[in-house]
Amino acid sequence: MTEPPPIHHHYSPGNHKREAHGIQRNRRMTESQNINYALNDSALDDLGKSGYNGIVNVYISVDMEGIGGIVHWEQCSQGTKEYDDARALMTAEANAAIQGAFDGGATEVLVNDAHASMRNIQPLELDPRARLLRGSIKPQSMMQGVNESFDAAFLIGCHAGAGCNGVLSHTYGGMVASVRLNSLSAGEVTINSALAGYYGVPVALVTGDSATP
Ligand SMILES: [Zn+2]
Secondary structure, eight states: OOOOOOOOOOOOGGGHHHHHTSOOOSHHHHHHHHHHHHHHTSSOGGGGGTGGGTOOEEEEEEOSTTSTTOOSGGGGSTTSTTHHHHHHHHHHHHHHHHHHHHHTTOSEEEEEEOSTTSOOSOGGGSOTTEEEEOOSOOTTGGGTTOOTTOSEEEEESOOOOTTSSSTTOOOSSTTOOOOEETTEEOOHHHHHHHHHHHTTOOEEEEOSOTTOO
16 A cells, blocks of 8 residues: 555644635645535544545445346356456446545545456556556455555445355355354455454445345
């Protein structure tokens, strides 16, 4: 992970109204003010923990089986006829998530390609505002790179866990029959969210089919 950019704007809860009428010195400062208003007006105060420095850092993990239009394992395997179309769908959903993050106030986005070889998202087609982590093996796997510096995590293209009745249900490797965390059934969404939670990063978005937790 890289160091966050230099701080351009100092925020404290009591001075946001005064600052909003001040001279806007640069775009990052403007974004920072917008973000702080949004955070003050919602129950998401914790999301602003680094936003107070003008930075809102969003982590996006993108799996493949839960992407819209993907319904079969062949679509998810390199070398098949359908794979190239499927990776284009995956890239498009990643771009939609990136767009949503920036529209919602993100100033930085990290995308982790989280499926199989982790070389599925088409780098040249990905929104250039995001950084892309690709390749395997990653020590944190589907959540590689997540840490305390992030304000929110999006989990895109998810699916139900092993043993569930969903599209392409499984949990990590195909040989896993079921996983329990604290006696509760846990698929990838739960496992990956738990890791985000360990770093204090709230999961703000999960996409997948109707059986996805
Ligand atoms: Zn996958």
